Amino acid sequence: MTSVSLARAISTALLCGALATPAWAAPAAMPTEASITANQATGKEWPSHGFDHAGTRFSPLTQISRDNVAKLGLAWSYDLESTRGVEATPIVVNGVMYVTASWSVVHAVDVKTGKRLWSFDPKVPREQAFMACCDVVNRGVAVHEGKVYVGTLDGRLVAIDAASGKRLWEQDTVEDRSRPYTITGAPRVFRGNVIIGNGGAEFGVRGYITAYDAATGKEKWRWYTVPGDPSKPFEDASMEAAAKTWDPAGKWWETGGGGTVWNSMVFDPELNLMYIGTGNGSPWNHRLRSPAGGDNLYLASIVALRPDTGEYVWHYQETPGDNWDYTSVQDLILADxxxxxxxxxxxxxAPKNGFFFVIDRVTGEFISAKNFVDVNWTKGYDANGRPIDVPEARSGQPYDAIPGPFGAHNWHSMSYSPQTGLAYFPAQNIPLNLSADTSWKGYGTNKPGQPMSNIGWNLGTALNVEAPTSKPFGRLLAWDPVKQQERWRYEHVAPWNGGTLATAGKLVFQGTADARLMAFDADTGKVLWQSPMGTGVIAAPVTYEVDGEQYVSIAAGWGGVFGQSQRASENNTPGTVYTFKLNGKAAMPAFTQHQAGNLLSGVKYDPAHVEEGTALYVSNCLFCHGVPGVDKGGNLPNLGYVDRMFIENLDRFVFNGPFTSLGMPDFTGRLSAEDVEKIKAFIQGTADAVRPPQP
Structure with a gap:
């Protein structure tokens, strides 16, 4: 063979190889800890949940700016084939977007065309949906060295081949399958370990966070957030210290204790410290889990750990003796x-409790805290970083807690721009009155009248014994962390708005509950652009660059604990990824209108059953379906507007009915036939009560 023919043969072989291997195939080193750090300068990719290790959600890209953002148009859209909540932050590397839908389903999408490359369904058992307090959601994946990692709703951690979508390994993260552990958060990869926490504090679990070898899936370490049974050896010194802040008379270890790590994790490579936020107590009521009081470490705290070993380094507790579901799992951001x-x-x-905190990340020293919404559970923080109690808030008597358990800021992502020096996050109030449940008997006991107690929500706290008096709101805040003051705000029409993205183009992007994606001037808050979405938006946008063009993408899909029964938009389009670029010309997909239907009528019932039916409805149905005929319904239907046939034959749907395959609980053994008749009476009786008078 001549040198020319040899060259041609080699060229042909290389060409055929290139054609045979898709352009999106993931190289083995995609991405790494070092590449995530390097990407901070270019912003061409979105390789990690919060963009960088610090979780800033700030992109240095400037092609789309406040001067030209009005020219944004749709580049493509992608159907996530989901009718439940979508909370995912897409990861974008090497021209591929990895994004999750509800039920922990992973999609790989070509970012230039919006075409599906593969999808992976981990087959979460639908009958376990009731174990998830707050919809069957998932906040996204981690991608590391050619693998995609997803935590599943039923508590598994799965590694997937990034190129093919094939399962590589799987680990069960649940240490006690008798308890209802879930995963809704996105994993992170620090120091070669893929790290994940869990949810379930409303149902009585012990919180922990676990690291697995990113290559093999072997468990490397586990750190618990609250101590276990004090009659047994403690796992480490941090647990022994924490136990001194709990009262053994409460036997917290029998009810789990709570403190689940279900969302935020960030990492400082120079200090070799990772930071986590911990959740609420199990049960909510402080005096039930710890009768003599105590701070109950490490609930509602920021905790610093060594990512290699899980060694505890320091903590700062934001809400000692949490009594209001004031989790601290909202986005942490590292800054200088x-x-x-x-x-x-x-x-x-900026956690649920309504204060913006600035903490020294080297030592855990308290620096400052200032409330970003009105609060009534504390008078503020003293110089030592301890809240000054308002006794009435802990009295056990009905109290209109502000903020309520939905939080002044929930999991919806925060961003920080070093360019403006401002943090951007959604703030809100969702009124809820709290009081002590003095007859609480522990988890697994139903109390008619207690929201969702018959499916495990044994909170130890009674809700709305008295009607709350505070007003609901939702707003976008720009906050100066140095001066600890608000710079600007935008008032939305409702609470439960999406997370934010800040860019060097002096822009802030946010999706809204009323089904819009908006762009604001980062300095002033002026609205510069907006696009309709087919559904309310709760997730956060991302931005990246491909072949010299900057794109903005967002995964939209209404839901979450508030969005299951409430809505602020008449659109009801299935979960969709929308991707925009300058002068994009793609047509929007057709939007589907929410069909509330006619108010229920004609179901026969005994009016004497309405009172008992009310309590039964509250303990079985309220958080999913809302108040019949009063609420509009969220991503689940309001039963005051369904076809009469469903309510007349309600027993066929609640006892191992056809909707269990969609996540509805099977109430066999939980309800009797007589209970169902009483619930029917409440549904039709309430619809009759709210029906407008006929002319």
Whole structure:
């Protein structure tokens, strides 16, 4: 063979190989800890949940700016084939988007065309949906060295081949299958370990966070957030110290204790520290789980750990003796600020309890805290970083807690721009009155009248014994963490708006509950652009660059604990990824209108059953279906507007009915036939009560 023919043969072989291997195939080193750090300068990809290790959700891209954002148009859309909540932050690397839908289903999408490359369904058992307090959602994946990692709703961690979508390995993260553990959060990869926490504190579990070898799936370490049975050896010194802040008379270890790590994790490679936020107590009522009081470490805290070993380093507790479901799992952001003329390495946080915190991330020292909404559970924080109690808020008597358990800021993502020095996050109030449940008998006991107690929500706290008096709102805040003050705000029409994205183009993007994607001037809050969405938006946008063009993408799909029964939009389009670029010309997919139907009528019932039916409805149906005929319905139907046939034959649907395959609980053994008749009486009786008078 001549040199020319040999060259041609080699060229042909290389060409055939290139054609045979899709352009999107993932190289083995995609991405790594180092590449995530390097990407901070270019912003061409979105390789990690919060963009970078610090979780800033700030992109240095400037092609789309406040001067031209009005020219944004749709580049493509992608159907996630989901009718439940979509909370995922897409990951974008090497021209591929990896994004999750409800039920922990993973999709790989070509970012230039919006075409599906593969999808992976981990086959979450639908009958386990009731174990998830807050919809069958998933916040996304981690991608590391050619593998995609997803946590599943039923508590598994799965590694998937990034190129083919094939399962590589799987680990069961649940240490006790008798308890209802879930996963809704996105994994992270730090120091070669893929790290994941769990949910379930409303149902009585012990919180922990676990690291697995990213290559093999072998468990490397586990750190518990609350102590176990004090009669047994503690796992480490941090658990022994924590146990001193709990009262053994409450036997917290029997009810789990709570403290689940279901969302935020960030990492400082230079300090070799990872930071996590921990959740609420199990049960909510402080005096039930710890009768003599105590701070109950490490609930509602920021905790610093070594990512290699899980070693505890320091903590700061934001809500000692949590009594209001004030989780601290909302997005943590690492930044370097100049405070009192000195540079400080800090972690910034705006958790449920309504205060914006600035904490030294080297030592855990409290620096400052200022409320970003009105609060009535504390008078503020003293110089030592301890809240000043309002006794009435802990009295056990009905109290209109502000903020309520939905939080002044929930999991919806925060961003921080070093360019403007501002943090951007959704704030809200969803009124809820709290009081002590003095007859609480522990988990697994139903109490008619207690919301969702018959499916495990044994909170130890009674809700709305008295009607709340505060007003609901939703707003976007721009917050100065140095001056600890609001710079600007935008008032939305309702609470439960989406997370934010900040860019060097001096823009802030946010999706809204009323089904819009909006762009704001990062300095002033002026609305510069908006596009209709087919559904309410709760997730956060991302941005990236492909072949010299900047794109903005968002995964939209209404839901979450509030969105299951409430809505602020008349659109009801299935979950969709929308991707925009300058002068994009693609047509929007057809939007589907929410069909509330006619108010229920004609179901025969005994009016004497309405009172008992009310209590039964509250303990079985309320958080999913809302108040019949009063609420509009969220991503689940309001039973005051369904076809009469469903309510007349309600027993056929609640006892191992056809909707169990969609996630509805099977109430066999939980309800009797007589109970169902009483629930029917409440549904039709309430519809009759709210029916407008006929002319």
């Amino acid at each position: 600020l100049t405070l009192d003329g000195k540079p400080r390495k800090v972690v910034m946080h």
